[in-house]
Amino acid sequence: MTAPSGTAADARSVAAIIPCKDEGERIVATVEAVLGLEHVDRVVVVDDGSTDDTAAAAHAAGADVIVHAQNFGKAAALTTGVRHLRELESGEGGVGAAGEAGGAVGAGGTGAGGAAAGPRHLLFVDGDLEGSASNLGVLIPPVLEGRADMTIAILPPQRTPGGGRGFVVRLARDGIEDLTGWTATQPLSGMRCLTAEAFEAASPLAPGWGVEVGLTTDVLAAGMRVVEVPCDLQHRVSGSDWRGQLHRAEQYRDVWRALTWRRTRKALTELAPGVARRL
Ligand SMILES: O=c1ccn([C@@H]2O[C@H](COP(=O)(O)OP(=O)(O)O[C@H]3O[C@H](CO)[C@@H](O)[C@H](O)[C@H]3O)[C@@H](O)[C@H]2O)c(=O)[nH]1
Numbered sequence: 001m002t003a004p005s006g007t008a009a010d011a012r013s014v015a016a017i018i019p020c021k022d023e024g025e026r027i028v029a030t031v032e033a034v035l036g037l038e039h040v041d042r043v044v045v046v047d048d049g050s051t052d053d054t055a056a057a058a059h060a061a062g063a064d065v066i067v068h069a070q071n072f073g074k075a076a077a078l079t080t081g082v083r084h085l086r087e088l089e090s091g092e093g094g095v096g097a098a099g100e101a102g103g104a105v106g107a108g109g110t111g112a113g114g115a116a117a118g119p120r121h122l123l124f125v126d127g128d129l130e131g132s133a134s135n136l137g138v139l140i141p142p143v144l145e146g147r148a149d150m151t152i153a154i155l156p157p158q159r160t161p162g163g164g165r166g167f168v169v170r171l172a173r174d175g176i177e178d179l180t181g182w183t184a185t186q187p188l189s190g191m192r193c194l195t196a197e198a199f200e201a202a203s204p205l206a207p208g209w210g211v212e213v214g215l216t217t218d219v220l221a222a223g224m225r226v227v228e229v230p231c232d233l234q235h236r237v238s239g240s241d242w243r244g245q246l247h248r249a250e251q252y253r254d255v256w257r258a259l260t261w262r263r264t265r266k267a268l269t270e271l272a273p274g275v276a277r278r279l
């Protein structure tokens, strides 16, 4: 989608969706930083079955909060967050996900656009960024100005070194390249700004930790533009202990599944387009 300046797309505002599992110690700082971003007029936190006070802390910090009664994984949390956002937008009387016409911006809007101008663009934010989330603003202008359908944050070296050996990152990067011809610098980076249309192109999202690979592949396959943007973010890195390695094994599994499904679908599209369209 290209949106030259002055079109309705420019008038849309942005909603941040923050999936969280046990981020009670970090979520207040993250929400406060995101609420301060220009163009962001809603912040939805999805508590994905936390066992701590994430939901209460996020609510106190000013976010709309929705809770999963049990843990469903990051992709499901993002899906719930976007669905909840669209419900909030339809309550604003503006254009919801279905794209109906007209209506005023409700209490949650800033008047800068919001639902009245169309479904909000989305800013996906991890809950553990804390104050560094205030640097996420650079992801937004390329999408608002129609230069990108999805931007992806490129993080600097982290203050605390992680314990990864690059296996998951390589699997993800090579798989995306194989499927689309595009080389991702940080294929697992979850901080992204995208249009409502780009989100739809990648829905249903690839489950669990496959979500980033699925988003990138599906948005590119739909002929949309993906742009990487350096962004000064710091997050809690996974260590080299057993917990960190288990986490990487789960990431590897989910990324592999997302890629395998997309390879199968692509092959089917080439062989039997009619069948593939129904998948
Ligand atoms: O079941 C879960 C697990 C995590 N999260 C949240 O998802 C976000 C990312 O999780 P995190 O534990 O920080 O993952 P990392 O391995 O550190 O994250 C890297 O790799 C992930 C993909 O594997 C990306 O989603 C992240 O953006 C990227 O920073 C955080 O807000 C979590 O609270 C959930 O919502 N549900």
Ligand SMILES: O=C(O)[C@H](O)COP(=O)(O)O
Residues within 6 Å of the ligand: 162, 163, 164, 165, 166, 167, 168, 169, 170, 238, 247, 248, 251
């Ligand atoms: O720590 C990381 O960077 C991620 O968990 C990915 O792990 P990897 O370094 O093994 O690809």
